[in-house]
Amino acid sequence: MQPNKISDKYFVSPQIEATQIKDFAEAGFGKIICNRPNEEISRELHSNVMANAAESAGIAFDFLPLTLQRMNAEIIAKQRLLIEEADGPVLAYCESGTRCAVIWAFLQAGNMASDDILQATANAGYNLEGLHLMLD
Numbered sequence: 279m280q281p282n283k284i285s286d287k288y289f290v291s292p293q294i295e296a297t298q299i300k301d302f303a304e305a306g307f308g309k310i311i312c313n314r315p316n317e318e319i320s321r322e323l324h325s326n327v328m329a330n331a332a333e334s335a336g337i338a339f340d341f342l343p344l345t346l347q348r349m350n351a352e353i354i355a356k357q358r359l360l361i362e363e364a365d366g367p368v369l370a371y372c373e374s375g376t377r378c379a380v381i382w383a384f385l386q387a388g389n390m391a392s393d394d395i396l397q398a399t400a401n402a403g404y405n406l407e408g409l410h411l412m413l414d
Contacts, residue, residue, distance in 0.1 A: 291369060
């Protein structure tokens with residue numbers, strides 16, 4: 279699976295498999311962030327399984343489950359910190375990658391023009407035009 283590049287530091291992806299984590303580490307990613315709640319997935323994809331695979335592959339792993347209803351200023355700030363702490367590019371994943379793209383868009387609000395934010399996410403395959411007013 280090829281992650282979708284939103285910026286040089288941030289890539290998003292639909293759900294990944296534990297067997298793919300080594301490939302992401304070898305590709306130069308410094309961290310994987312799981313934004314998918316365990317309640318949505320089968321046990322073999324739970325965050326603890328993925329964290330163990332990441333540890334074995336020598337790549338940092340963080341779990342910050344997102345739902346659109348739960349995406350508040352505190353959660354957005356935590357995602358920012360996880361990205362800033364990363365040693366290298368970050369791969370964030372959820373079911374489709376959309377939640378990971380949305381939180382990145384909110385992180386950029388105030389630092390980038392909303393049109394530029396939406397273009398970056400569109401280039402990665404995520405149409406977030408519905409967020410335009412919120413990003414302004």
